[in-house]
Amino acid sequence: MLKLTNVVKSFNSTGKPEDKITVLNGLNLTINDGEFVTIIGQNGSGKSTTMNLITGVMFPDSGSIELNGGDITKEKEHARARYFGRVFQDPMMGTVAEMSVLENMEIAIRRGKFHSPIKWGFRKEHKELFIEALKEFDLGLENRLSAKAGTLSGGQRQALTLLMATMPQLPSHKSIRKDYVKFSYGDKQKAMEEVEGAYKLLKDEFIAKKSEIKADNSISKKEKKELIRKAFNEFDTEFRKYDVTKPLLLLDEHTAALDPKTAKRVLTLTNKIVREKGFTTLMVTHNMKDAIAYGDRLIMFAGGEIVLDVKGEEKKNLKIEDLLNQFEKVN
Amino acid sequence: MPDIVNIIVNILTSGLPCCLLALGIFLTYRILDFADLTAEGSFLIGASITAAIIYNGGNPFLATILGCLGGAICGFITGCLNRYLKIPKLLSGIITMTATASLAMLIMGLATKEDSVFASQIPLTISPTSTQQTIYTVFWNWDLTNPIITSIVMLVVVAIVVVGIYFFFGTEYGMAIRTTGLNENMARSQGINTTVASIVGVTISNALIGLGGALYVQQTWTVSTISATGYLVIGLASILIGEAIFGKRSFKNWIISVCLGSITYFVIITLAVKFGFPTELKSLLYAILITIALCLPMIKKGIIELWFKCKSRRNKNA
Structure with a gap:
């Protein structure tokens, strides 16, 4: 369970009090285990900031972030990385372009673990695991493990990042x-x-x-x-x-940079993986249709607050018009 | 024939210390994406520490290791300045480099035990005798400094370093350092402590440069505060030439290319001087060489395109 309590976050670039912009003003959000949540909202509504606070890219001014009952508010980004699998908006960001597919996956399987300076970075048993996982994803990459990640298409890279984010974690x-x-x-x-x-x-x-x-x-x-x-x-x-740490999957507009067809494929893949493996998932999207079609809970952000939070039956009956009306009402 | 052997040995003895320098710069510049100007400083520190210890009759191996360590400390300071004090990479390198000029003078002054520790405006010169031995003379009679032995010892050290680098950057932590340099955001999201990884990377890089300085001073026997000037450029040129000629297909290929690049660099310089290029204008030659090295990929591409054009025209005519 992920729980944000009274989270306040403001930015101030100049130091003058009149330039202070409060993005989140006392946000409360609880996400239960196994939930697939889609998040929508306009630019600047605080959804990206929320994601960044959860993953530790930035820290809240006040309030607390709890994961499964443990306080992670002050943990650094790399220290809490093992609790989160992340896919970014930019396909370039989730993988290292200059490294091979195999190397990228080797890094991902050690997410948040101790990196030994003596042990060789490539393992035979890992390779088998990767090939199996890639086959399941049906990307045609299982025979191209030594290809540089930069030579893959945007859709392939995003799918690879998704695979890396959902890789089985074997903590010590x-x-x-x-x-x-x-x-x-x-x-x-x-x-x-x-x-x-x-x-x-x-x-x-x-x-x-x-x-x-x-x-x-x-x-x-x-x-x-x-x-x-x-x-x-x-x-x-x-x-x-x-092992109580079931990683959360955080998808930050991960299909925004893809063409509609590829985006659809990646989304279908995401849905399949989330449902099969039971990941607790947060998906930020700008596409209202996707937000309604996928997931079992929908949250709308506006002005740093949650203005709409629907789940279950209510969400199934939701229509795009309802969301648009809501958008209008907020502004 | 001995003339050719002489030239080859000459190239090796001046090129191999620069291999280490080039490898060090390569690690920061290419792998860590850290434009590190500490290089000249740590080269000088490595050289002066080694010279100071040998001047006082210390063990040459200990001197070499301490020289290497001196370079490592310079790198560590640069890394900390950048990571903890948030000073831009370029500037933190410049700060350390500026400090090393004075520190090297202090070390040399302390070594000679003159009345004033700053008397060493003059270069510190070691001359291999039975008490002042270098790692090249301990295997041989000190009064018979053999350039062939020198180049063999250097070759062994460089080979060990190359193999060491290859294996280290293939380990789990080496991979983490490479990830940090190539995509820092991704590295952090994968749980890599990028602050530590970056500092470790810069430290290793400058340790190699310090080692290069230690090898250099034991071959030239003299070090002064200006003797490292220009070596940063030589290292950079080595990397560019090596990449352009020998390629960078894989990590293994890449580090070997960098080493061969620095040898090639000295081959070109030696040949140019041999064919009558005035030694006084060496800097001009360096500049021309680097320009050519930077253009090489473009020239390579142009030649390939030209070749294909000719080929298609010939096919048309046929």
């Missing part, structure tokens, strides 16, 4: 434990005991299994290795149930 056991405590609603001490206890139990089990396999003389060394890996994978998947 340490960060799972840390996040479990951070994002627990109630007693932090109790949560810590809980997760550490569970971790210790599972780890002991794994170690016992491992020594059992090692002591067994009836199997060959290679088989032993295989069995140990299997046991570790079991332990790993079991512990990953404690």
Whole structure:
């Protein structure tokens, strides 16, 4: 759950009080897990600022931003990057043009993780994962992994960014434990005991299994290795149930720079991915038709406030005329 | 024949320290997108620290490593000025470079132990003897300074550095540094601490330049506050020439191109001087060379187009 409470943000380029522009004036917004929210609003209505505040590009003057019960208001952009998958308006921004598709995806799979200065940056098991994911996206890129991202078309780049943003995250056991405590609603001490206890139990089990396999003389060394890996994978998947950070997907007008046909394709793809993988999604768009057609909640921004917030049945029956009327009314 | 060997060795001994310089500048200029003017400063600091230690009979390997470290500190300062004090990249480089001119003088003055530490307006000269050894003479009799040995030692150092750079920038963190330079917004959105990555990148770059200075001074035996002047231009020219002639298809290809570019640069200079270009006008030659290097991609494209035009005309006639 993402929760913005009383968020105020103003810009002042000159320092004089009369030049102060308040973009958000006490914004309150709660987004529940698994919701697909579309956001519309005129330029300058505060929707981009809201996105930037959520991702940490800028910080609010006052108010707080909470994610799953943990306060992330003061966390730096790179520190909170692992909670958010982002696709930008500019297709050039989400990928590194001078790097290959493979390199771009390698960076994305390590989002928010420690970058080791010793370990080689390319992994064989990652490559298989990427090829599979690219096949699923049907971009015709699975055979062009070494192509520079700059040589792809805008639509392909946007789709690649979307894929990178929705890549399965495999946080380390340490960060799972840390996040479990951070994002627990109630007693932090109790949560810590809980997760550490569970971790210790599972780890002991794994170690016992491992020594059992090692002591067994009836199997060959290679088989032993295989069995140990299997046991570790079991332990790993079991512990990953404690991973509370399901990344949010933030789409900032990600089809605005594409031609209508490509935009439609990327949007269909977005919808498919969001529905299949159950991402909590925020999608900013200028296209009212898309805002109505996709998602299960619609929010309209105007003058730094939410003027319309509809969901469920009500949203399904919404028509473009209603939105236009609303726009007129606000101005 | 010995004449040719002599020329080759000459080119190698002056070109290989510049390989390191060019690699350092390449890392900031091309990979980090950081127009770093610290280069000349860290080259001078690397050279003067090494010379100072060797002058006092220190271990030449320790001297080289400390020279390298001196360069690294210069880079670190530039990176911090840019990242934490928000001084523009170009200016933070200039600030560090300005400071190093005085610092180098201080280091040289302290080394010679003159009455005034600033007596070293005159260059600090080391002369390999049994007490003052360089990394080129420890493998050989000090009284027989062999340029071939010198170039072999240099070649080994450069080879180690090239392999090291290639592997480092292929690791997870190296990749993060490259991402920071190429697309900083994306790097931050992927959870890379771009502040640290950028500073680390500039530090590594200037460590290489400091190492270049250390190799340089042990070959020329003399360093003064003006001896590094013009080396930034040489490094840049090496990068441009290397890219234009040897290409930049992949990262591996790119770093090797930069090294070969700096050798090519010295080949051209040596040949020009050999064929009677007055040495006093060297700077003019540098300028002409860089202009040509910058135009090379255009010239290459023009030639290819011309070739295809001729070919299609011939086909038409046939």
